[in-house]
Amino acid sequence: MSLKAQINDDVKQAMRSGEKERLKTLRMITAAIKQREIDERVELDDAQVLAVVEKMIKQRRESADQYREADRPELAEAEEAEIRILEPYLPEQLSEDELVEIVDKAIAEAGAxxxxxxxxxxxxxxxxxxxxxxxxxVSRLVRSRLAG
Structure with a gap:
């Protein structure tokens, strides 16, 4: 099942079970996906849908940080709740050791x-x-590896 189909199924499930906050967040994802499909006049594949989800998570992390700096913890918590709804659509995260290994291989491959x-x-x-x-x-890690 594609990531987009999984999200659409989860929207239906959230509707049936009455999970209002989850439904609201999932509808934001589907709206962002549809908007990008309309703008680019293409059907998004899993990698492109994943990019949309990543962008939404990044935006929410930045917003939560700004809300915390502005002493608005209730708004930061709302953003973090949305992040928790979005994160299951990301693939399993790499460990620090796995990431270092991949970065080192790419540096060697590029002859950098x-x-x-x-x-x-x-x-x-x-x-x-x-x-x-x-x-x-990843960028910080590459920078540190190339700097010495």
Whole structure:
């Protein structure tokens, strides 16, 4: 079953069981997916749907951080509740050791030894770790490995 079909099934299930908050969040996902399909005039595949979900999670994390800084914990908690609803659609996250191993392989594959090769290394890594690791963390790790 595709990720998009799974989300649509979960919307129906949330409707049947009366889970209002979950239904609201799942409808936001389906709306974002449909909007992107309309904008790009394509049917999104699993990788593209995953990118939409990742973007939504990132937006909610940033919002939660801003709400905490503004001393609005109730709003931050609402954002974090939405993150918990979205996270099951991501693939299993990589451990720190697995991520280091993948980064080291990509650096070796690219023959990178200095920061000027960072873009090339990140280009190799993105399809390998997308959805399974925070790309900001991946970038920091690559930077530290290339810096020495």
């Amino acid at each position: 030894s200095e920061m000027s090769a960072m873009g090339q290394v990140m280009g190799l890594l993105k399809p390998r770790v997308q959805g399974r690791a925070d790309m900001g963390e």
